[in-house]
């Protein structure tokens with residue numbers, strides 16, 4: 001196994017909150033917003049808003065896609081600090097198994113040091129299990145993986161590369177399959193505020209909300225049930241103001 005993370009396609013980049021993310025030369029994009037910071041973005045745009053809504057003792061999470069594992073690891077940290085009794089099951093597809101294998105050499109933030117065993121197990125075997133935690137990675141296409149699940153997920157972290165770079169994970173048909181994989185009370189979090197993404201979610205019956213806070217750019221929370229915790233996005237109004245707007249379709253990408 002290589003002794004370093006950086007290779008011909010990936011390089012580590014220091015982000016604004018002091019945590020490292022990576023740059024993908026293949027997608028020509030960073031794995032996280034360097035301005036918001038990798039750890040901060042995971043916490044504020046995914047983990048915290050999701051657990052604000054989902055308050056069950058046992059939670060099933062779909063983490064699209066594993067990448068550097070920040071959303072999964074930030075979940076472990078948040079749960080340990082706030083809800084140590086919860087049982088968490090995380091399912092995460094990732095196309096690039098070589099990046100996951102090299103994560104044992106990634107410069108993670110200090111707060112993730114205690115998850116070395118988890119990082120190593122996922123990197124070497126793609127699975128980690130303990131009494132309150134189950135994590136399973138799938139090395140392959142997320143589109144294929146999500147079809148295996150029906151009515152299962154309480155939380156979906158929608159965190160692929162951007163819609164312009166990786167459109168196949170942002171289409172109307174993709175969100176239909178995500179909806180089918182989610183429970184009725186489930187919640188989806190994403191950094192994207194693109195109108196065509198929101199329209200694709202809206203066309204599948206999701207309600208759209210603003211995830212706003214200090215020190216990070218606004219993000220989106222989507223839910224199959226109405227939420228009280230967040231300010232709603234008026235989709236009728238947005239669509240009326242942008243009459244030409246269309247969701248991405250599988251046939252377009």
Ligand SMILES: C[S@@+](CC[C@H](N)C(=O)[O-])C[C@H]1O[C@@H](n2cnc3c(N)ncnc32)[C@H](O)[C@@H]1O
Nearest residue numbers: 065067068069070071094095096141142160161
């Ligand atoms: C923005 S990164 C994910 C960052 C990750 N959530 C984290 O916290 O570190 C996007 C990831 O999606 C993966 N990917 C791209 N297309 C995919 C597909 N069709 N199925 C599964 N993974 C895919 C890329 O290899 C990349 O690792």
